[in-house]
Amino acid sequence: MSQTAATADKGYTAARERPPSSVAGPVAWLRTNLFSSWLSTAVTLLLGYLILRVVISFISWALLHAIWSVPYNAQGQPDTSACIDARGIGACWAIIGNKYRLILFGRYPYAEQWRPAICVVLFLALYVVSAIRAFWRPVLVLIWIAALAVIGVLMWGGTLGLRYVPEDEWGGLPITLILATFGLAFAFPLSVLVALGRRSRTLPAVRMLCVLYVELIRGVPLIALLFMASVMFPLFMPEGVNVNKLLRAQIAIILFAAAYLAEVVRGGLQALPKGQAEAADALGLSYWQKTGVIILPQALRLVIPPLVNTFIGFFKDTSLVLIVGMFDLLMMGKVALSDPPWQSFSTEVYLMLAVIYIAFCFAMSKYSRGLERELGRAHRR
Amino acid sequence: MSQTSVTEHIIPHMVDTNKPPVIILDKVNKWFGPLHVLRDVSMTVAEKERVVVCGPSGSGKSTMIRCINRLESHQEGRIIVDRTELTDDLRSLDTIRSEVGMVFQSFNLFPHLTILENCTLAPIWVRKMPKAAAEDVAMSFLTRVKIPEQAKKYPGQLSGGQQQRVAIARALCMRPKIMLFDEPTSALDPEMIKEVLDVMIELADSGMTMVCVTHEMGFARQVADRVVFMDRGEIVESGRPEQMFGEPRTDRLKLFLSQILRGH
Numbered sequence A: 001m002s003q004t005a006a007t008a009d010k011g012y013t014a015a016r017e018r019p020p021s022s023v024a025g026p027v028a029w030l031r032t033n034l035f036s037s038w039l040s041t042a043v044t045l046l047l048g049y050l051i052l053r054v055v056i057s058f059i060s061w062a063l064l065h066a067i068w069s070v071p072y073n074a075q076g077q078p079d080t081s082a083c084i085d086a087r088g089i090g091a092c093w094a095i096i097g098n099k100y101r102l103i104l105f106g107r108y109p110y111a112e113q114w115r116p117a118i119c120v121v122l123f124l125a126l127y128v129v130s131a132i133r134a135f136w137r138p139v140l141v142l143i144w145i146a147a148l149a150v151i152g153v154l155m156w157g158g159t160l161g162l163r164y165v166p167e168d169e170w171g172g173l174p175i176t177l178i179l180a181t182f183g184l185a186f187a188f189p190l191s192v193l194v195a196l197g198r199r200s201r202t203l204p205a206v207r208m209l210c211v212l213y214v215e216l217i218r219g220v221p222l223i224a225l226l227f228m229a230s231v232m233f234p235l236f237m238p239e240g241v242n243v244n245k246l247l248r249a250q251i252a253i254i255l256f257a258a259a260y261l262a263e264v265v266r267g268g269l270q271a272l273p274k275g276q277a278e279a280a281d282a283l284g285l286s287y288w289q290k291t292g293v294i295i296l297p298q299a300l301r302l303v304i305p306p307l308v309n310t311f312i313g314f315f316k317d318t319s320l321v322l323i324v325g326m327f328d329l330l331m332m333g334k335v336a337l338s339d340p341p342w343q344s345f346s347t348e349v350y351l352m353l354a355v356i357y358i359a360f361c362f363a364m365s366k367y368s369r370g371l372e373r374e375l376g377r378a379h380r381r
Numbered sequence B: 001m002s003q004t005s006v007t008e009h010i011i012p013h014m015v016d017t018n019k020p021p022v023i024i025l026d027k028v029n030k031w032f033g034p035l036h037v038l039r040d041v042s043m044t045v046a047e048k049e050r051v052v053v054c055g056p057s058g059s060g061k062s063t064m065i066r067c068i069n070r071l072e073s074h075q076e077g078r079i080i081v082d083r084t085e086l087t088d089d090l091r092s093l094d095t096i097r098s099e100v101g102m103v104f105q106s107f108n109l110f111p112h113l114t115i116l117e118n119c120t121l122a123p124i125w126v127r128k129m130p131k132a133a134a135e136d137v138a139m140s141f142l143t144r145v146k147i148p149e150q151a152k153k154y155p156g157q158l159s160g161g162q163q164q165r166v167a168i169a170r171a172l173c174m175r176p177k178i179m180l181f182d183e184p185t186s187a188l189d190p191e192m193i194k195e196v197l198d199v200m201i202e203l204a205d206s207g208m209t210m211v212c213v214t215h216e217m218g219f220a221r222q223v224a225d226r227v228v229f230m231d232r233g234e235i236v237e238s239g240r241p242e243q244m245f246g247e248p249r250t251d252r253l254k255l256f257l258s259q260i261l262r263g264h
């Protein structure tokens, strides 16, 4: 105190040390947040009791009384009687041990399942590389094209001594990742173009087309679009031309996602002050220079939260392809449960699927928050 | 066609210097929907001339100045900048934009780029200058506006006065022949106005052709060769600053001057 007073300028109030805070420490935190009055104390105790009960019974079910494996008879049939006896008391994780490869890789030939496994790892690597800002340069496009090619070779085979596997036999996680990744990877640039087209003042025809596209696609449920792609589309194609089912579903998802993303991007474009475009114009930048260097970097940063929201939605919406007979991750869970000995253990299977979906969606949302913070740090306003 | 010499007839509010005019507005009319914002606006600006435009809010000053680099397009009349007539032709637009610098009331710096990047952006993309050379040029102009030490910061970290000086440096990096200013000090706190005006005075002394919308009478007296008074979309009066402020001829200018003097 005396020090600060000594260094203070004459005539000015001297800076003082901050008074000790009375609301620090965990005890104080608990008191202000959980036990501030008798009502809040009662609510805290009641909720605490309920949460504890649920957690304890879940641990007891999922870990303590769980059955991790079951015996198999001479024909290789599982004897699930132990699991059936334990129903409602302990989880039957044996079904996961028995079925995880079916769920993850579908009907892909068993001996070849290392190929989709590598593809899944490649996808994960692709996500990580794309997430690192140091890679945000043209080379990333090449990386994506290369990854796409490798994934295609691995999944289809037919070259390099790999057995040919038609896409009817694909299933599980690779299908989900293919639909989601390429769906969003193509839908996003398309949506940016549509959003820009919708705001074009010099090209009214382009603007009309973009409005029409967004309104038409948004007005139709994704399921209807998938049906159209799988049932109606082949009717319009000339005899002998056969675009495969996966590609058709993929295109339907791209078109659908792009319409939604375009509106999100347009929101960002609209939120940007007009002065930014005017300053770029006044400096003589061309339309594409202005858009690429000034407008989009700022507009997209503004809409990271709704963009990621839409991304997460579409990641899960890919499961709708089960409607048109494709075996994505969710569908493979259903298939696994149709095996008679395991029919009654859906909780365990859906729990596993939920964990997988949550892992991807949580990673996306966590990353987007980090990105927002990092980009926001660059220019505090 | 686009290489037009001086128009045939006499243009009012013309300069009486013998230097060639670099900006010619000839009976320019503009409407925003039904609103007639520029009414037969005619004037010329000679090379190295410093023109200050003043007038009440909403009188069309911004619109006129924005027509000169075609941020707005006019509907009638002709605008000729540096012997190029402004039309819908994109090539003439590119020429004009890279020769006319503009400074806005609200700075309009690019917040996601550093000060240095703000300044090097257009030279690199439009003038195709190598990055190192563009940075040298940018640093020299940032030094001229007295903030070289802020080059690595972002606009949001600077004060308003500093931001406006960066905006001036950014425009100068394109080495424009003409500089347009649209109320460059109106959005600033009083204590920052001087630092921006000082930079503008220095620029005027260096012989830049300037058209400046401002109500800073001191600045107008010190640097303007001519003051143009606009009201309701037309140019009412123009002349040397001491004559305009000392012995206004029209009632509209007298009224306007009494209003801003009361405001100050």
Ligand SMILES: Nc1ncnc2c1ncn2[C@@H]1O[C@H](COP(=O)(O)OP(=O)(O)O)[C@@H](O)[C@H]1O
Binding pocket: B032, B035, B037, B055, B056, B057, B058, B059, B060, B061, B062, B063, B064
């Ligand atoms: N983009 C626009 N659309 C419609 N009206 C406008 C637009 N910009 C300016 N105006 C109108 O034109 C008139 C002149 O505006 P402006 O040139 O900004 O005046 P000043 O700069 O002298 O204050 C005002 O009445 C204003 O409301």
Ligand SMILES: [Mg+2]
Binding pocket: B061, B062, B063, B182, B183
């Ligand atoms: Mg104005």
